[in-house]
């Protein structure tokens with residue numbers, strides 16, 4: 001089995017995985033709603049970072065994050081959560097506080113889980129965040145990708161949407177990674193709220209198409225390839241109430257034709273029956289294997305859906321890094337994503353053993 005991606009040898013690299021993205025303070029009202037909450041749990045979260053955290057905590061990989069935080073107590077709380085998540089903080093750029101957050105701040109993300117007929121809600125408060133102002137010159141890419149060595153870089157469409165400069169930063173970091181033989185994955189992660197005031201979907205497509213030329217492993221959910229890259233999936237209705245795998249296969253052919261640099265395309269497929277029950281599976285493609293599909297998990301019970309896609313990506317990356325077998329990788333990703341959605345917070349609280357057991361068809365029988 002040939003690995004669809006060519007990885008640098010582990011003994012030549014300080015890091016298995018580095019993410020580039022914003023890390024926000026996630027404020028979570030638990031079972032309550034944001035609008036009526038009186039207390040919040042604090043976690044850290046960010047689409048790109050969550051992948052590194054999962055790879056570190058669950059799959060035992062050496063991980064780091066490239067981001068920026070404000071040098072004040074809120075920034076340091078996020079920094080503390082990052083190191084507790086097993087992610088190296090040496091590539092965090094700390095910027096001085098202006099005293100009130102007028103020009104630079106640490107992003108906040110209020111997230112409620114939803115239940116049954118009430119969908120999950122995310123309200124971010126992240127204008128002028130330090131991460132959105134991070135510039136390529138702030139990052140010592142020669143040291144990171146050249147001297148220290150990185151096997152895999154993960155970034156994506158959330159970071160690219162933060163500001164005009166963040167898209168440029170993403171491009172420069174991806175180019176440096178590519179020049180040093182680092183595999184690059186990119187999760188399209190369409191967030192309409194981020195694009196709303198900076199050109200909407202048209203601008204999202206322009207930016208993501210430009211960055212797609214540097215990507216080896218392209219990841220997205222059931223709607224991202226249409227929203228971010230403009231590839232329609234035949235038969236999808238507005239509510240994505242029917243997801244036809246053959247139509248995705250046709251769409252992936254078009255993606256590869258347009259971006260021949262891409263070696264793997266991976267998509268999570270989620271049909272939302274209620275906020276608490278989703279049909280969940282994933283598909284992936286490489287030239288050698290064609291389309292592979294994970295086990296389908298109809299009516300999967302969900303406690304907190306946020307971060308499910310990131311945990312899928314972490315499992316997929318771990319599987320490709322360790323086995324090069326796309327079928328195994330997609331199973332590991334889908335199982336990790338499913339388990340991550342059984343606990344609160346963006347990231348998973350499971351062990352590798354639990355992921356492997358579920359991927360191999362294990363049940364939820366009590367263990368004691």
Ligand SMILES: O=C(O)C(=O)C[C@H](O)[C@H](O)CO
Pocket residue numbers: 022045046047048050109124158191306307308309310346
């Ligand atoms: O919207 C964002 O920027 C986030 O990163 C919030 C969550 O962490 C993300 O949606 C999880 O995938």
